[in-house]
Every structure is written in structure tokens, then in C-alpha cells.
Amino acid sequence: MSKFKKKKSGDMPAVNTASLPDIVFMLLFFFMVATVMRQxxxxxxxxxxxxxxxxxxxxxxxxxxxxxxxxSANYKQYGNEARIQLNDKFADVNDxxxxxxxxxxxxxEELIPFLTTALKVDSEANMGLIGDIKQELRKVNALxxxxxxxxxxxxxxx
Amino acid sequence: MAKRAAPExxxxxxxxxxxxxxxxxxxxxxxxxxxxxxxxxxxxxESEEDVIIKQKNIFTVLLNGRxxxxxxxxxxxxxxxxxxxxxxxxxxxxxxxxYCKGKKxxxxxxxxxxAIISLKNERETTYKxxxxxxxxxxxxxxxxxxxxxxxxxxKSFAEMEANYKDVNWPGNKEKLKExxxxxxxxxxxxxxxxx
Numbered sequence: 001m002s003k004f005k006k007k008k009s010g011d012m013p014a015v016n017t018a019s020l021p022d023i024v025f026m027l028l029f030f031f032m033v034a035t036v037m038r039q040x041x042x043x044x045x046x047x048x049x050x051x052x053x054x055x056x057x058x059x060x061x062x063x064x065x066x067x068x069x070x071x072s073a074n075y076k077q078y079g080n081e082a083r084i085q086l087n088d089k090f091a092d093v094n095d096x097x098x099x100x101x102x103x104x105x106x107x108x109e110e111l112i113p114f115l116t117t118a119l120k121v122d123s124e125a126n127m128g129l130i131g132d133i134k135q136e137l138r139k140v141n142a143l144x145x146x147x148x149x150x151x152x153x154x155x156x157x158x
Numbered sequence: 159m160a161k162r163a164a165p166e167x168x169x170x171x172x173x174x175x176x177x178x179x180x181x182x183x184x185x186x187x188x189x190x191x192x193x194x195x196x197x198x199x200x201x202x203x204e205s206e207e208d209v210i211i212k213q214k215n216i217f218t219v220l221l222n223g224r225x226x227x228x229x230x231x232x233x234x235x236x237x238x239x240x241x242x243x244x245x246x247x248x249x250x251x252x253x254x255x256x257y258c259k260g261k262k263x264x265x266x267x268x269x270x271x272x273a274i275i276s277l278k279n280e281r282e283t284t285y286k287x288x289x290x291x292x293x294x295x296x297x298x299x300x301x302x303x304x305x306x307x308x309x310x311x312x313k314s315f316a317e318m319e320a321n322y323k324d325v326n327w328p329g330n331k332e333k334l335k336e337x338x339x340x341x342x343x344x345x346x347x348x349x350x351x352x353x
Contacts, residue, residue, distance in 0.1 A: 021169070024176040031183035049286035051293040053300055054193040063192075118192060121285050127221075128281030130288070138202050147289055148194035154290035155237060 036060075044069035044085050049123040050152035057146055062114050064103045064142075066096070068129055069122030082125040084133065093129075096136040116144045195292055200350075215267050217246045217275045221291060223282030236290055243298035247273050247345070257306065257344060270302070270345050278352040295349055302345045311337055 046069050057063060067085040071078040075090075084091045086099045104112050117137060121130060137145065219239070220228040227234050229242055245266075250258030252268040260266075267273035275295055279288055300315070307315035315338075321327045322334050 017173075021173040021176055024173055024180055028176055028180040028183060031180065031187050035183055035187045049289040051195055051289055053195060053293050053296040055196050057192040057194060116196075118194065120192075123284065123286035123289070125285045126281060127279045127283040127285060127288050130285060131279075131281065134199055138199050141201065143199040143201060144196070145199060146192075146194045146196050147292065148192050149289060149293075151193060154293050 040065065040067070040085070040088055042067060042085065043072060043075050043088075043090065044083060045072050045122050045124075046120055047122050047124070048120060048148060048150045050154055051147075051149040052151065052153055054149055054151055055146075057116065057118060057148070059114075062107070062111060062116060063146075064100065064115060064117045065120060066099075066117060066133060067120045068125055068133070070124065082122065082129050084129070093132045093136055096133060097140045100137070100140045100142050114144075115142065116146050117142050118146045118148045120148045195289070195296060197292075211272075211274060212268070214251070214265055215272045215274060217243065217267070217273065219275060219277045219291060219295070221277075221279040221283045221287060223280045225284055225287040227291065236287075236294065239291065239294040240298050240301070243275065243295055244301055246275075247298060248302055249273070257309070259305075271343075274348045274350055276350050276352060296347075299345060299347050299349075303341050306341050306344055307337075310341070315341060 044067055046067060068082055069085075070080060070082050071090075078090060084093065084096070086095060091099070100117070104115065107115065119130065119133065134145070137143070218228075218230055222228065227236055227239065229239065234242065245260060247260075247267065247270050248258050249260035249266040250262055250269060251264045251266055253262065255269045255271075258270065277291065277295065303315045307313055307318060311318070318334060318338055321329065322331065322338060
């Protein structure tokens with residue numbers, strides 16, 4: 001009996017999966033790096049309006065977010081009127097000054113002039129609230145603002 | 159004494175663990191960059207002497223509480239706003255603007271430098287209408303700048319700005335900045351909001 005038996009010719013060799021972990025790890029690292037975790041839990045409806053003349057808001061660390069909109073279904077006890085949300089909690093217009101001050105304090109001094117305030121406001125909110133916010137921002141000299149919108153045509157989806 | 163070989167760790171489940179993590183990150187990822195309309199608020203200054211601006215140099219846009227648009231005291235559809243704004247800005251009524259392509263109507267604005275768009279809204283106006291109007295007005299300025307950039311340099315203004323921001327752009331940034339500034343001077347964005 002010979003030691004070297006011929007392999008059966010019909011047998012398919014198994015695919016080598018040794019490099020599968022490497023491939024998966026590669027993908028994993030990509031998504032780990034690209035992930036941006038949500039900073040704030042939204043307590044309001046935040047259906048942004050559409051616009052097409054938009055500019056990108058890069059340098060995420062230089063942006064202060066002010067959210068506004070109607071309290072979402074879980075927070076109905078706060079009423080139906082559009083409200084401001086700063087850092088995970090509902091706030092009043094008067095709290096904006098303090099919020100901006102604390103945001104500024106957490107940044108390096110030389111970066112303060114480049115801070116932008118991003119207004120993420122629900123499309124159904126009234127301009128009265130926005131006007132109040134803008135007035136507050138002017139008072140604390142935070143003049144660079146950005147109306148955050150979704151990209152799309154302003155027509156058709158109103 | 160014979161050296162005992164260390165038992166090999168079974169790495170067969172590594173792929174499973176990695177998959178688990180991968181799926182977690184896949185689900186939580188939001189690859190988003192926020193974008194929006196940049197504006198600058200006017201600084202708080204109490205003592206500002208009244209500047210007298212001719213009525214014909216002001217383009218009034220009024221948004222009422224029912225989201226109706228009143229432009230120069232006439233009702234207007236949102237889709238016509240961009241064109242009306244371009245016509246107003248590019249009018250060049252007093253003839254000092256040699257690059258304007260407007261009608262040179264003496265009853266409309268004198269010069270893009272003097273032309274001011276005044277936007278007024280009421281408290282009940284909804285945000286999305288306001289943004290739509292802002293968007294159209296910004297679009298009017300962008301359109302004029304775009305045309306001017308094409309005429310002057312044969313390039314798109316948006317492209318020029320993108321190149322200026324791009325760190326890896328190989329061209330002459332100083333010159334590009336000058337060109338951008340030139341266009342911005344010719345069509346300054348004068349959009350005032352009434353509080």
C-alpha cells in the first residue's frame with residue numbers, strides 16, 4: 001500500500017478564511033474612526049428645513065449648537081410650544097448668554113473669535129423664538145451664526 | 159528537560175468578535191457634516207447715526223405671519239424672488255456700474271454696492287419659510303458672483319472658493335484671494351434684517 005494516496009479529484013479545496021479577521025478589522029477601524037457619536041440627546045422634534053445655497057460647517061470643535069423645536073412625544077409635559085434645548089436640557093432664552101459663556105470658557109482663548117453658533121431649529125418653529133435667540137446672541141457678541149439645514153430644494157417640500 | 163510548547167490560543171472566534179464590534183459601529187455611525195447658511199449678525203451698537211438711504215436702493219422683503227411674501231409692496235411667489243432680487247441688484251441705475259447687466263432702470267437700485275435687501279419677518283412666520291427666503295436671496299447674490307467670476311476669470315466662483323479653502327490646491331493662493339475679494343467688492347452681500 002503506497003503512502004502517497006492520490007487525492008480524489010472531485011474534492012473542492014476549502015476557501016482559506018485566515019485573512020477574514022484582518023479584513024473585518026480593517027472595516028472596523030474605518031468605522032471606528034469615522035464614527036461621530038451624537039453629543040446631545042434631542043428632547044425636541046428637529047426636522048431641519050431644506051436649502052440649497054449651503055456651506056459646510058467644518059471644524060466641529062468650533063461649533064456651539066442651539067436646538068429649538070416642539071418638545072418630542074416623550075416630553076409632552078413641556079407643552080406644545082417650540083422650546084430651546086441647550087446641552088441635553090430645555091432652556092430659556094435668558095440661559096443662552098450663560099451657555100455661550102461656558103462654551104467659550106471651555107475653548108482656548110485664541111479660538112474664541114472663530115466660534116460659530118449653529119442653530120438647529122425645527123422647520124415648524126416660529127421666527128419669534130429665533131428672533132429672541134438672535135437678539136441674545138448679539139448681546140453676548142456671538143455674531144457668527146449658521147442656520148443648519150438639510151440639503152435639498154426649498155420648493156416642493158414645504 | 160524537554161521544553162514544553164506553550165499551547166496555542168484558539169483564534170477562531172476572533173473574526174466573530176470583530177464582526178460584533180463592526181456591526182456596532184456600523185449601526186452607530188452617522189457620517190455627517192452639518193451644512194447650512196452662514197450669516198453674520200449685526201453687532202449691538204446703540205449710538206449709530208441714521209444713514210440716509212434712498213428708497214429706490216432698498217429692496218424690501220416682508221414675510222407675514224401667514225408665510226406670505228410681500229416684495230416691494232407686492233405679493234410674490236417664492237419662486238420668483240430670486241429673479242426679482244437679481245434684477246434689483248444688477249440694475250445699475252446711475253451708470254457707475256460698468257459690469258452690471260441689468261436694465262439700468264433709474265427707478266431701481268443705483269449700484270450693487272448701494273443696493274440693500276431688507277428682510278423683515280413677523281413673530282409668527284415659520285422657520286422653514288424664512289430659511290427658504292434667505293436661501294433665495296443668498297442664491298441671487300451667488301448667481302451674480304458666479305456670472306461675474308465667469309466673465310472675469312472664466313472660472314466658477316464656487317470652485318474658486320473651494321480651491322481657496324483647499325489646503326492641497328497647488329495654485330497661487332494670494333492671487334486667488336485677490337480675485338475672490340474683487341468679486342465680493344463688486345457684489346457685496348448687503349442683506350439687512352429688521353428686528
